[in-house]
Amino acid sequence: MSTISNAYNKLITGLAVLGGMLLALIFVGIIADVTIRSIGFNSLQWYSAVAEYCLFFCTMFGAPYLVRHKGHVVIESLRLAMPPPVRNALAKVVYFICILLSLLFVYYGAIETIDAIQTGEKDIRSIDMPKWILMAPFPIGFSLIAIEFMRYLLGFDTYYSDRVGGGDSL
Amino acid sequence: MEILTEWYSIAGFLVGMIIVLMLLGLPVAFAFLATNLIGAAVFMGDGTISSSLEAMPLLVSNAVDSVTMFVLIPVPLFIIMGELFFHTGLAVRVFDALDRCFGRLPGRLSYITVAGGTIFATLSGSSMANTAMMGSLMVPEMTKRGYKGHMSMGPILGTGGLAMIIPPSALAVLLASLAEIDIGGLLIAGVIPGLILAVLYSILIYIQVKLDPSAAPEYTVEKFTIGQMIWSLIVNVLPMGFIIFCVIGLIILGIATPTEAAGFGALGVLILGALFRVLTWDVIFKSFAGALRVTAMVLLIILASTTFSQLLAFSGASSGLIKWATQVDLAPLVVLMIMFGVLLVLGMFMDQVSMMLLTVPIFFPLAESFQFDLVWFALIMLLALEISLTTPPFGLLLFVMLAVAPKGTSLWQVAKAAAPYIGCALIVLVLLIIFPSLALYLPSLMNK
Numbered sequence: 001m002s003t004i005s006n007a008y009n010k011l012i013t014g015l016a017v018l019g020g021m022l023l024a025l026i027f028v029g030i031i032a033d034v035t036i037r038s039i040g041f042n043s044l045q046w047y048s049a050v051a052e053y054c055l056f057f058c059t060m061f062g063a064p065y066l067v068r069h070k071g072h073v074v075i076e077s078l079r080l081a082m083p084p085p086v087r088n089a090l091a092k093v094v095y096f097i098c099i100l101l102s103l104l105f106v107y108y109g110a111i112e113t114i115d116a117i118q119t120g121e122k123d124i125r126s127i128d129m130p131k132w133i134l135m136a137p138f139p140i141g142f143s144l145i146a147i148e149f150m151r152y153l154l155g156f157d158t159y160y161s162d163r164v165g166g167g168d169s170l
Numbered sequence: 171m172e173i174l175t176e177w178y179s180i181a182g183f184l185v186g187m188i189i190v191l192m193l194l195g196l197p198v199a200f201a202f203l204a205t206n207l208i209g210a211a212v213f214m215g216d217g218t219i220s221s222s223l224e225a226m227p228l229l230v231s232n233a234v235d236s237v238t239m240f241v242l243i244p245v246p247l248f249i250i251m252g253e254l255f256f257h258t259g260l261a262v263r264v265f266d267a268l269d270r271c272f273g274r275l276p277g278r279l280s281y282i283t284v285a286g287g288t289i290f291a292t293l294s295g296s297s298m299a300n301t302a303m304m305g306s307l308m309v310p311e312m313t314k315r316g317y318k319g320h321m322s323m324g325p326i327l328g329t330g331g332l333a334m335i336i337p338p339s340a341l342a343v344l345l346a347s348l349a350e351i352d353i354g355g356l357l358i359a360g361v362i363p364g365l366i367l368a369v370l371y372s373i374l375i376y377i378q379v380k381l382d383p384s385a386a387p388e389y390t391v392e393k394f395t396i397g398q399m400i401w402s403l404i405v406n407v408l409p410m411g412f413i414i415f416c417v418i419g420l421i422i423l424g425i426a427t428p429t430e431a432a433g434f435g436a437l438g439v440l441i442l443g444a445l446f447r448v449l450t451w452d453v454i455f456k457s458f459a460g461a462l463r464v465t466a467m468v469l470l471i472i473l474a475s476t477t478f479s480q481l482l483a484f485s486g487a488s489s490g491l492i493k494w495a496t497q498v499d500l501a502p503l504v505v506l507m508i509m510f511g512v513l514l515v516l517g518m519f520m521d522q523v524s525m526m527l528l529t530v531p532i533f534f535p536l537a538e539s540f541q542f543d544l545v546w547f548a549l550i551m552l553l554a555l556e557i558s559l560t561t562p563p564f565g566l567l568l569f570v571m572l573a574v575a576p577k578g579t580s581l582w583q584v585a586k587a588a589a590p591y592i593g594c595a596l597i598v599l600v601l602l603i604i605f606p607s608l609a610l611y612l613p614s615l616m617n618k
Contacts, residue, residue: 019466020458023246030243030433034426052238058246059237059473062466071463072197072470073524079195090195098200101207105233108226138234160195 012144016065022054049125053134060141067148070159079160091160095153102146109139177490184209184482185528198524202474206481213485229477236476237469240429241347246465247432248340251413251439253457255290256303258443260410264289265307267406270394277379277386279312280325281372287329288368289407291336292414297559301330301567305574313576318385320587321378323571327584328371328591330567331556334522336364338417338435341555343428344468345526345548349534353428354421355545355613356552361418362608363549363598370594378590409445413438422616468523475524479531488532492539502540503603506547509533510554510599517558525555549609550602557595560588 029051033044066072079087115121116131123131152159184205191201206229207222214228215221255261265286272278283304290300304326312322334341337357346353379386394402416438420426426434443449482488495505509529516525529551537547559567562585571584602609 016459016462020455020462023250023458023461023465026243027247027250027433027436030247030430031437034430034434038425048240051243052240055242055246055469056234056238058462059466059469062462063470066463066466066470069463071467072199073467074195074197075192076195078193094195097196097204101200101203104207104223104226105203105230108230112227112230134234134238135230138230159197 008147012064012068012148015061015144019058019061019065022058022061026051026054046127049127049129052125053129056134057137060137063141064144064148067145067159068151074160076160087160091158092153095149095159098149099146099153102142102149105142106139106146109135109142113139177487177494180213180485181482181487181491181532183212184478184485184487188478188528192524199470199474202471202478202527206474206477209478209481209485213481232477232480233473237473239347241353242344242469242472243429244338244343244353244432245340245468246461247429247436248338248343249464250457250461251338251417251432251436252340253460254436254439254443254453255413257453257457257460258439258446258448260439260442260446260448261290261303262307263406263446264410267402270402271399273393274388274391276383276388277321277375278391279308279315279317280321280375280379280386283308283322283325284329284368284371284375287326288332288336288365289410291329291332291364292338292410297330297333297341297556297567300333301326301570302574304330305571309574309576315389316387318382319575319579319583320590321375321386322587323575323579323584324587324591325371325375327560327567327571327588328594329368330570331559331591331595332364332367334556334559335360335367335549335552337361338432339552341522341526342548342552343432344523345530345552348526348530349544349548351534351544351548352613354616356548357421357428358418358612358616359545359549359609360552361612363553363602366601366608367594367598370597371591374590374594409442412442471523471527475527478527482531488535491532492536495536496539502542505536505540506542506550506603509536510550513551513554514558514561517555517561522555522559525558526551543606543610545613546602546606546609550599553595553599553602557592560585560592 029044029047033047037043063072079090082090113132113135116135121131122128123134149159151157187205187208188201191204192198196204207225210225210229211217211219211222214225265282268282268285268289272282275281287300287304290303305323308326309322333339337360339357339360342356342360343353346356413435417431417435420431420434421428440449443453500508513525513529516528533551534544534547537544562568562581568581568584568588572579572581575584
């Protein structure tokens with residue numbers, strides 16, 4: 001059991017690290033693109049499509065890690081005014097809603113992905129890409145988000161503990 | 171769902187549902203997702219669960235499309251820039267240099283906070299990071315020197331919000347992308363109002379020290395020669411001009427688009443970090459980890475909320491509001507004030523990104539119908555967002571400050587310290603209304 005748990009924890013962290021590396025790719029790519037263009041060569045045609053994909057992949061790969069580390073913004077004002085038993089019950093309802101929503105997105109995201117594979121649909125941007133590459137992280141990300149909220153629902157942790165204010169923001 | 175036929179009942183239903191779900195403690199992104207699902211069933215189907223499920227493929231495809239947009243690229247890049255700036259310690263160098271230059275001026279630490287905070291605002295796109303950084307750096311020092319709470323926390327809260335207005339501001343880029351207005355124009359438009367705000371903060375500190383000298387007791391400071399001061403500024407502050415040039419200079423010169431300039435800003439910090447020999451793999455790793463946390467959080471909210479703005483349009487709520495506002499013959503200034511007020515109220519319990527996503531699809535068409543200049547309007551909106559960050563009881567900067575304030579500090583004390591600084595921001599608002607060119611002059615130079 002602990003082997004599975006360790007592997008799963010590594011998966012969540014590994015995906016977040018991958019998300020960070022994709023951010024680095026966006027950064028390096030934009031410098032390379034402008035530099036190449038400035039010295040008179042043609043712009044990297046593929047860059048904008050790859051950067052757009054990276055934005056989405058970062059979001060999907062980083063989101064489960066953020067659920068684990070309580071990084072998605074929540075408003076606690078009303079919760080904190082409630083008596084602890086009500087607060088705890090409400091938290092369970094919130095986890096349940098999040099799991100339900102995530103599973104719906106897993107199911108329909110998977111259908112869209114499979115459909116894109118079967119029809120060979122292309123995503124037309126600065127370069128054409130098979131659409132399933134774009135769609136696949138969606139069900140993967142939301143299934144891990146669902147698992148993370150399941151951990152909260154089962155009482156392994158609480159999403160609302162040790163938070164100050166609204167967490168990270170711009 | 172027969173009652174949901176008028177624009178106000180539709181808008182009330184959709185906006186109300188989001189607010190209720192957020193208040194119940196649902197993560198903001200999930201509050202939007204849940205509202206989209208229910209809203210799609212009500213306005214695109216017959217209100218049943220099956221019609222809600224029929225809309226799911228559309229919601230999935232909308233969600234994916236909403237964040238695969240090139241205009242969003244500056245958001246992570248400005249965040250990377252700010253994270254690198256703080257993790258390399260370049261920020262602390264700026265403070266140390268300023269510390270040498272203010273001599274025995276009464277209230278010197280408050281002035282240093284404003285000066286440092288303004289420089290930080292040009293080097294980081296994040297109000298949270300600015301406030302946390304200045305709070306942890308300056309509050310212990312000011313407390314040790316006997317500064318009263320309003321002299322220590324006030325300037326930090328005030329200048330923390332400056333990061334939102336003075337370019338580069340990740341939030342400004344986000345607002346311009348969402349509203350589909352000129353990103354470069356909005357970034358540059360913030361320069362003059364931001365600097366005016368910083369000057370007003372300094373005047374405020376001067377008045378506060380005059381009224382109550384004991385609020386910022388004088389203390390012995392090490393004396394530096396003029397040469398030492400200038401050298402310190404040349405070594406530690408002047409190089410930061412390189413970063414500012416990488417962002418604003420490249421945009422104004424037309425060498426890079428705002429999107430690309432964000433990347434060069436981050437590169438500028440990396441180069442300076444390397445030159446100062448403070449760039450390590452650990453710094454880079456921490457900076458990208460921090461950037462991923464904020465980026466993924468913000469983009470997931472955008473992913474969830476894009477469909478919401480489409481629902482507002484599809485259901486007729488946005489067009490109904492505009493039709494009503496233009497028919498009842500309200501003065502444009504009244505409409506502007508109503509929108510400003512709504513943002514302040516929302517800011518009492520909502521974060522800035524959520525507020526933008528909720529109000530942009532309603533406010534911008536309304537502003538357009540009243541023929542407001544949209545860059546000017548966006549700047550006013552940023553000002554409202556900045557003020558709302560320090561609006562009690564739930565302005566996020568208040569909580570960030572509370573986390574770094576001395577033990578025993580209450581939220582009320584923090585909010586009270588912020589109040590005069592909110593007053594300064596309101597003065598800038600009035601100035602912007604009377605003299606729109608304060609915001610529009612620099613963008614007009616850029617377009618020539």
